[in-house]
Amino acid sequence: MKLIGSLTSPFVRKVRIVMAEKKLECQLVLEDVWANDEVQKFNPLGQVPCLVMEGQDSISGAVFDSRTIVEYLDTLSPVGKLIPGSGRERCEVRTWEALADGVLDAAVLVRMERVWVHRKDGERSQAWIDRQMGKVHAGLQAMEQGLGDKPWCSGSHFSLADIAVGCCLGWLSFRFPELDWRTPCPQLARHFEKLSGRPSFQDTVPQG
Structure with a gap:
């Protein structure tokens, strides 16, 4: 997986912290959404964070919005469960x-x-x-x-x-x-x- 984001966004930081606490590996790809529109290849809203699944190169292989991303990440590993099940x-x-x-x-x-x-x-x-x-x-x-x-x-x-x-x-x-x-x-x-x-x-x- 790769995470498109910035070092200043608190929403990107939330995802990165969840990944660290869950001990999940991910490549961080830095993107300045105010300087270019590259992220729109994966998120039509042009916002970060955007999580791109391994081997994917289009919107269909991406997850965006930090709340959606962290909920998905919490299901990938039983380590450090962060969201109660129900x-x-x-x-x-x-x-x-x-x-x-x-x-x-x-x-x-x-x-x-x-x-x-x-x-x-x-x-x-x-x-x-x-x-x-x-x-x-x-x-x-x-x-x-x-x-x-x-x-x-x-x-x-x-x-x-x-x-x-x-x-x-x-x-x-x-x-x-x-x-x-x-x-x-x-x-x-x-x-x-x-x-x-x-x-x-x-x-x-x-x-x-």
């Missing part, structure tokens, strides 16, 4: 992932509104930025309350919920260094520090 536990883990990804979606929209070169300064909307940042803050508070003093986001062990939250917090620290989320969210800060000590997180710190 029931309320599975729903809880996927809800944590949706929350973390939703915070990222809002933060990405803020970043694009601020820095996208094809939008002139007079065309940038502070009202839009404020609306998206409201989602970021609300999402972080929901994570803080949901985590509380528990050792893990969901259940009694490390799961995809923790990976998604860790990738979210790591990207916010990377792209929004001025955002002090640690002070109002001390439990999240504690959890992030713990997650950051895992080799899978250390080996995938955002770069660029």
